[in-house]
Amino acid sequence: MQDTDAATAPTSTVRYALTGARGGFARTLLAQTRGIDRLHPAVLCDLDPEGTVALCTELGYDPADLHVCADAAELAAAKDGGIAVIADAALLAHADYEVLVEATGSPGAGTRAARTAITTGHHVVMVSKEVASVSGTALADLADEHGVVYTPGIGDQPANLVEWYERTRLLGLDVVAVGKSGEYDLVFDPATGRVKQLDQEVDAPALADLLTLGPDVPATLRARAEAVAGLTRAATADYCEMGVVADHTGLVPDTESLHYPVARVAELADVYALAEDGGVLSRPGAVDVFSVLRLPGEASFAGGVFAVVRTGDPVTWELLAQKGHVVSRSGRYACLYLPYHLMGVETPLSILDAADRHRAAGPRRPRPHAVLAGRARGPLAAGTRLDMGGHHHDVAGVAPVLLDAAQAPADTAPLYLAAHATLARDIPAGALLRLDDLADPDGVLVDAWRHARTRLVNDRNR
Structure with missing residues (x-):
């Protein structure tokens, strides 16, 4: 039997432009799209064009296809199947592409690049959370005026979490909190009493007696935080990402510093319960970040995202708990999560959604909640x-x-x-x-x- 969706799926090549093309996120996207026939990196913009050419060559792009362009005339000459490499984002106004992926991380430069793209009729996939935190609402409204899409990019936590939240809402689930893990897990080795976070490592023998929550969740979380006080866990990027999520969902922080509990994944439904139910939240509808605590050899949360919901029917959730889902000890809360974010490896989904379906992540336009x-x-x-x-x-x-x-x-x-x-x-x-x-x-x-x-x-x- 013929697959109707496959038979009617778009087949034309989607040409995308990429700002911040020399950066780490950009590399993951350029590496991934080499294997996607429908996607072509038509324009790469970075202040280091020679370095961009070297990066693309390393990734296997044909050096003969890479053309460093200094003006609109040179840009036009590079259109036929080539890849234009530019340093000046203003040249995007003269380029041939359908979707801009903005990944500079620069609030001013990224805003200007996105405005140029939108006002010349191009969709924008916003990877730069720094830009989105200031200009997201204005850019989304401008995109509406010009009939194009403005969306956060799948592969980074904001878009992943917005999509996950909207999925839970569509299912009629009562969301209490959404969030993500910090970028790097806290890996505790009981044999040594030391805990490692990426390239930081400290003695934390007290964690050996704190591997379960115990009856007083806030007290255990305070003790864990004290045990790992020598590690820097909070990051500006985390706050920024949760701000972007807040703007797209209307959920807000429970505390300005975020809770940042040191928690094991199986504990999240207990941790992000309301205070009257033994958790940390003073109100429902919060965005937050937690630090993953795990043992060597246990799977990472990998900077993934979660939603904690009220369970409703106890029989349903007892059945789901038996199947391994994370349900609180009281049975009143459950945690639904995606233990990954794949950066530019996933972003082609946003590019194709914008080009083929004029679809953004989440149904609501951002506002500065x-x-x-x-x-x-x-x-x-x-x-x-x-x-x-x-x-x-x-x-x-x-x-x-x-x-x-x-x-x-x-x-x-x-x-x-x-x-x-x-x-x-x-x-x-x-x-x-x-x-x-x-x-x-x-x-x-x-x-x-x-x-x-x-x-x-x-x-x-x-």
């Missing part, structure tokens, strides 16, 4: 430039916090709007950064954020 903000770690002097860098795109001297937008001061500066700006005045330790604290914020980002705040207020007043 949460604000990724920053508190001064110590006193900051006027004239200080808030540099951004490192693997997790930290902002120097500033601690990330995730605020419920309904409770945040209206003039709170988004962290990635403040990044790269200069302080106009002294900031005391612990103070939130405000928009007026910034002497020279990027005007494009300011406009995008003001648009987002206005849309949120208008939506609430309807």
Whole structure:
């Protein structure tokens, strides 16, 4: 019998452009699409075009197909089956492609590249969470105006979690919390009493007696946190990703620092229960991050995503618990999870969804339900430039916090709007950064954020 879906599936080649083409995420996408006949990387944009050519050559692309282009004329000449490599994202306005994958990680550059793509009729798959945290609402609204798709990219946690949350809602499940694991597990070896997190390792013999939750869940979690206090577990990227999820779902943080419990996967339904049921949550509808605790040889959560739901019918969930699903000891909560995120290996799904079906991840347009903000770690002097860098795109001297937008001061500066700006005045330790604290914020980002705040207020007043 003929497979109807296969018979009617689109077969035309989808040409995509990629910004931040020299980066780690980009590599995973370029490596994966080499084996997908329908996808062609038509335009690769990066400040290091020669390095981009070298990367593509290493991945097996034919060097004869790679053309470094400095202007629109050279770009036009590279169209026929070739791959144009550019340093100037403004040239995207003259390029031949259907979908832009934005992966610069730069709030200003990424916003500009996405605006160029959208206003010239191209879909945008947004991988740069830094861009989405400031400009996501404005870019999504702009995409609607131009009849194109703006979507987070499958393969990173925000899109994966938005899709997982919407799946649970479609099933009629009562969602209490959604979240992800931190990027790196805490691997405890009882034989040595040491715990390892990627390349960090500390003595934590107390964990040997804390491998089960015990009757007092919050007390056990506090003891575990103390045992691994020598490890840096929280990351700016985590806060940013949960902010993007909040904007697409309407769920908000339970606490501005997130709970970050040190938990085993089988415990999540007990941990993310409401406080009156023995868990950590003060209210339902939260976004959060946990640190995976596991033993050597146990499977990793791999930066995956989860949803904790109220169970409803006890017989149904007792049956599911027998089949190995994670159900709380009380039987009132269950955790549904995906233990992976595959970066650019999965992102072709978003590219094809945008091109073939004009489909974005999740049915709702983003609104700033949460604000990724920053508190001064110590006193900051006027004239200080808030540099951004490192693997997790930290902002120097500033601690990330995730605020419920309904409770945040209206003039709170988004962290990635403040990044790269200069302080106009002294900031005391612990103070939130405000928009007026910034002497020279990027005007494009300011406009995008003001648009987002206005849309949120208008939506609430309807």
